[in-house]
Amino acid sequence: MTLRSLRLVTGLVLMAFVTGHMVNLMLGMHSLAAMESWRPWLMGPWRSIAGQGLLVCSALIHLALGVYAIWVRRSLAMSKTDVVQLCLGLATPPLLLNHAVVMHMAGEVTPNFDATFGQMLAVYWSFSPGYAFQQLGVVMVVWIHAAVGLYSWLVLKPVWKRIGGMVLPVLFAVPILALLGFAEVGREVLEKLAGDPAWREHITANLRRVVAVTDPLNAMQSRLLWGYGMLVIVAFGVFGARVLRERLQRVTIDYDGGASAQGRRGLSILELSRLNDVPHAHVCSGRGRCGTCRVRIEAGPGSLSPMSEAERETLARVEAGAGERLACQARVTGSGVVATRLLPPWATV
Amino acid sequence: MSQTLAGWSVQLLADTTTRLEVLRNDVLQAPAELGTLIGQTHAALMSANGVAAFTYIVILLLVGIGVEWLYWTYAYSPLRAIQSSPAASPRQALELALRQLALQVSGLALFTVAAIGASAAFSWPSGVHELVVAATLLLLVLRLAWMLIAALLAPGRGNLRLVPVADERAGCLAAVAMTVVCLLALGSFVPGVMERVGGASHVAGALRLLTTTAAALLLVIAAFAFFGSRGQGPRFPRSFVLALLVMAVYGIWLLNASAALLAAILAIVIALQIGLREIVFFFWQDDRDSVVPSIVLSATRFLVVLVALGVCAVAVDTPVLALAAAESPLVRFTLRLLGVATLALLTHVVWISIRSGIDQRLSRIRPRGPHAEPDEHSRLLTLLPLLRVSAAVLLVVMLVVSSLWALGIEITPVLAGAGVVGLALGFGAQALVRDVIAGVFYLAEDAFRIGEYIEAGGNTKGAVERITLRTVALRHHNGPLHFVPYGALGTVRNTSRDWVIEKFNLPLPIDVDSEKIRKLIKKVGEEMMADPEVGRFIMEPLKGKLYRVDPGVKIFRCKFRTAPGRQFDIRAQAYKRIEAALKRMDIGFADGKTVLLNPAPAASA
Numbered sequence: 001m002t003l004r005s006l007r008l009v010t011g012l013v014l015m016a017f018v019t020g021h022m023v024n025l026m027l028g029m030h031s032l033a034a035m036e037s038w039r040p041w042l043m044g045p046w047r048s049i050a051g052q053g054l055l056v057c058s059a060l061i062h063l064a065l066g067v068y069a070i071w072v073r074r075s076l077a078m079s080k081t082d083v084v085q086l087c088l089g090l091a092t093p094p095l096l097l098n099h100a101v102v103m104h105m106a107g108e109v110t111p112n113f114d115a116t117f118g119q120m121l122a123v124y125w126s127f128s129p130g131y132a133f134q135q136l137g138v139v140m141v142v143w144i145h146a147a148v149g150l151y152s153w154l155v156l157k158p159v160w161k162r163i164g165g166m167v168l169p170v171l172f173a174v175p176i177l178a179l180l181g182f183a184e185v186g187r188e189v190l191e192k193l194a195g196d197p198a199w200r201e202h203i204t205a206n207l208r209r210v211v212a213v214t215d216p217l218n219a220m221q222s223r224l225l226w227g228y229g230m231l232v233i234v235a236f237g238v239f240g241a242r243v244l245r246e247r248l249q250r251v252t253i254d255y256d257g258g259a260s261a262q263g264r265r266g267l268s269i270l271e272l273s274r275l276n277d278v279p280h281a282h283v284c285s286g287r288g289r290c291g292t293c294r295v296r297i298e299a300g301p302g303s304l305s306p307m308s309e310a311e312r313e314t315l316a317r318v319e320a321g322a323g324e325r326l327a328c329q330a331r332v333t334g335s336g337v338v339a340t341r342l343l344p345p346w347a348t349v
Numbered sequence: 350m351s352q353t354l355a356g357w358s359v360q361l362l363a364d365t366t367t368r369l370e371v372l373r374n375d376v377l378q379a380p381a382e383l384g385t386l387i388g389q390t391h392a393a394l395m396s397a398n399g400v401a402a403f404t405y406i407v408i409l410l411l412v413g414i415g416v417e418w419l420y421w422t423y424a425y426s427p428l429r430a431i432q433s434s435p436a437a438s439p440r441q442a443l444e445l446a447l448r449q450l451a452l453q454v455s456g457l458a459l460f461t462v463a464a465i466g467a468s469a470a471f472s473w474p475s476g477v478h479e480l481v482v483a484a485t486l487l488l489l490v491l492r493l494a495w496m497l498i499a500a501l502l503a504p505g506r507g508n509l510r511l512v513p514v515a516d517e518r519a520g521c522l523a524a525v526a527m528t529v530v531c532l533l534a535l536g537s538f539v540p541g542v543m544e545r546v547g548g549a550s551h552v553a554g555a556l557r558l559l560t561t562t563a564a565a566l567l568l569v570i571a572a573f574a575f576f577g578s579r580g581q582g583p584r585f586p587r588s589f590v591l592a593l594l595v596m597a598v599y600g601i602w603l604l605n606a607s608a609a610l611l612a613a614i615l616a617i618v619i620a621l622q623i624g625l626r627e628i629v630f631f632f633w634q635d636d637r638d639s640v641v642p643s644i645v646l647s648a649t650r651f652l653v654v655l656v657a658l659g660v661c662a663v664a665v666d667t668p669v670l671a672l673a674a675a676e677s678p679l680v681r682f683t684l685r686l687l688g689v690a691t692l693a694l695l696t697h698v699v700w701i702s703i704r705s706g707i708d709q710r711l712s713r714i715r716p717r718g719p720h721a722e723p724d725e726h727s728r729l730l731t732l733l734p735l736l737r738v739s740a741a742v743l744l745v746v747m748l749v750v751s752s753l754w755a756l757g758i759e760i761t762p763v764l765a766g767a768g769v770v771g772l773a774l775g776f777g778a779q780a781l782v783r784d785v786i787a788g789v790f791y792l793a794e795d796a797f798r799i800g801e802y803i804e805a806g807g808n809t810k811g812a813v814e815r816i817t818l819r820t821v822a823l824r825h826h827n828g829p830l831h832f833v834p835y836g837a838l839g840t841v842r843n844t845s846r847d848w849v850i851e852k853f854n855l856p857l858p859i860d861v862d863s864e865k866i867r868k869l870i871k872k873v874g875e876e877m878m879a880d881p882e883v884g885r886f887i888m889e890p891l892k893g894k895l896y897r898v899d900p901g902v903k904i905f906r907c908k909f910r911t912a913p914g915r916q917f918d919i920r921a922q923a924y925k926r927i928e929a930a931l932k933r934m935d936i937g938f939a940d941g942k943t944v945l946l947n948p949a950p951a952a953s954a
């Protein structure tokens with residue numbers, strides 16, 4: 001299994017979980033009771049040992065792959081989508097950590113703590129609204145990250161032509177409906193808090209039990225955050241060190257139509273194009289999937305990195321001729337390369 | 350006079366002091382008030398209301414982003430295509446930039462409409478809806494500004510750049526411009542909301558002061574950094590003028606914010622009007638003869654003024670619609686003046702397109718010299734100036750009439766009065782009308798063109814020199830110039846069309862051999878035909894035959910066909926050559942002598 005497909009699979013697992021969660025929230029538009037009654041079906045599977053294991057593993061692997069992607073980056077010449085994905089992906093763990101820790105750990109540290117929707121909504125809407133802002137932010141961040149990821153994977157598939165028109169609206173309807181559910185059920189929770197002293201008592205008692213274990217939870221959170229922060233800093237450090245080390249080794253590449261680009265040794269042809277504003281098609285923004293960036297190497301094929309298996313596959317799929325390479329995969333290691341862009345910059349799959 | 354001036358100055362100084370005192374007060378009290386404001390905001394946020402508001406805002410953002418994303422899944426490829434097309438000329442770059450702008454602005458409009466439209470669906474806590482709309486508008490302004498700046502300077506895309514700036518400077522300039530826009534937008538959107546929602550007028554004042562000062566400073570620095578001296582030789586540096594202007598506007602702003610806005614708009618409008626000709630022709634440098642740039646120029650000039658007026662109205666918070674509905678005569682008059690200006694612009698555009706079209710046509714077909722032959726264009730040469738004058742008259746009349754109408758002056762009586770007067774005049778000017786209409790038909794039927802020799806119905810004849818609405822000027826070959834009204838022109842005998850046949854007689858002695866003479870004349874004709882000088886005007890060569898026999902004389906009639914107006918020269922040539930040929934054959938012309946033959950005397954018987 002390649003890293004690429006691993007990232008995809010873990011991402012899909014996480015997205016499935018998030019979707020289930022969101023759908024559960026949507027039920028808030030009906031009532032709090034509906035949310036609670038559907039919870040075992042929508043969220044329950046993830047509470048089982050297997051589900052929890054799958055979820056945690058996926059989250060950790062996805063995060064590690066994200067950090068690794070920074071680690072091995074060679075330049076910041078990214079498409080806008082990639083910048084968005086990077087920023088949102090980096091922002092997710094710190095925003096989500098609190099919720100995850102409370103939901104998964106509180107149950108284990110505190111005896112008979114029940115993490116119901118009512119409990120959490122009461123916290124968000126009444127007891128400490130600060131967490132609500134965090135959660136609302138996380139809904140937006142996570143969902144856009146997931147939607148962009150899913151979109152950039154699906155848009156390359158032939159099937160997208162048929163299902164795209166349905167999938168895109170659904171992608172945006174899910175978080176909007178979930179948030180509407182959150183807002184609706186919030187009103188209900190507030191009324192219930194005011195009008196049902198028994199329930200209120202139950203909630204506060206529960207809350208007191210969590211507050212009692214706040215300190216160890218907080219300590220754990222901050223340790224995790226620190227660890228995450230260090231990891232990200234190290235990844236960026238490795239990236240920065242590579243850029244600094246290679247900054248003096250310049251290579252030049254010429255294109256068809258008299259354009260030329262200059263940049264650090266070891267950058268891919270596509271990165272050189274982007275850094276120098278040379279128009280170059282790239283639908284999958286340099287993941288070697290779409291084949292729109294392919295070029296014919298007119299001279300200096302020896303100054304390019306050798307072809308990887310993934311590149312060979314993609315080239316075969318798009319029925320590329322001899323002497324053609326994927327600009328996003330072929331890294332320039334020396335001078336004298338002349339490349340002809342085979343597709344117009346506005347090409348789609 | 351001097352006293353008024355002095356009083357006014359004192360008043361101004363007093364105002365200044367008050368205003369500066371207010372500003373100082375704002376700045377001094379701002380920190381404390383800011384603390385309160387932050388405390389209030391925090392308290393408002395950390396409540397169920399705050400959570401609800403934030404949820405709605407996130408929903409709005411998602412709705413806006415979703416709609417715009419959907420749009421871009423269709424529009425991104427066209428945008429890439431535009432951005433990577435090479436622009437051969439500045440005009441092409443302008444076209445591409447406009448197309449790019451249209452794509453981007455559509456996306457932005459979708460985002461804004463979706464967000465603001467969706468915001469209407471929620472019941473917001475008090476004051477928040479206004480905040481949300483203001484924030485959406487702020488976002489709109491900022492993104493729009495960036496689109497415009499990116500279209501003008503196209504950082505990183507030299508092929509699409511509209512302003513002639515070097516690559517490395519474009520990015521810098523764009524960043525500075527965007528920063529200034531950001532500061533100004535912040536200074537105009539945020540304080541208002543702070544005042545209305547938060548009631549923090551001092552913080553608002555201080556924020557305004559801060560952003561405007563920063564923007565002014567940045568502009569001054571940018572003026573010195575980016576605008577060097579231009580052209581050759583020492584000239585007053587533009588950077589200094591620009592910096593001075595910025596400081597002047599800033600100074601006015603310190604005293605009166607809306608006055609400063611007006612001053613800034615005025616300065617920009619004046620600068621644009623001065624530079625507009627150069628700017629427009631920069632984009633049409635490849636075909637300067639075309640009509641389009643002139644039209645674009647005048648339309649742009651008008652548009653600049655109109656937009657400036659609109660911005661001014663918004664800036665000083667004129668309730669335009671209320672004003673338009675109000676019955677204030679001054680306002681109505683102003684609005685009508687605007688209508689007249691629009692009419693004038695339209696008329697101007699039409700006039701420019703007609704005039705430059707006619708002028709271009711004229712300059713293309715103008716004869717080489719004043720005495721050049723009339724050619725196939727001479728009818729156009731005749732008609733086009735007439736057309737130009739008529740169009741001018743018609744346009745002016747239409748402009749006057751429609752302006753009167755736009756100004757609200759009832760024109761029906763004017764027209765009716767004009768009708769009555771016209772009737773009276775019409776009887777008097779019957780001849781005039783007849784002349785004009787007859788002239789139109791003469792020209793339409795192509796009876797004569799400038800340069801042609803015509804004989805009119807009377808005894809007038811001559812070459813057509815000038816054609817006006819009422820008369821034609823004929824130059825008689827002896828010099829006098831006849832001015833003939835078309836009505837009196839009558840039958841026109843045009844002697845300059847296609848060809849003429851010239852005939853002349855040749856009296857020879859009775860004893861010449863007719864057949865020999867015929868051949869001789871024919872030979873002369875062929876020689877003339879072959880002559881490079883005269884041959885090209887002859888359309889049918891000279892021929893002659895015996896025409897009549899008189900006592901003692903044989904008269905030969907000669908005939909040839911030439912281009913109009915050439916017959917006289919060619920006849921003279923023919924005589925000359927025939928005479929020479931006859932002399933070679935030792936034949937003289939018939940002399941007038943009568944020979945009396947005395948019959949032999951009869952025998953005397």
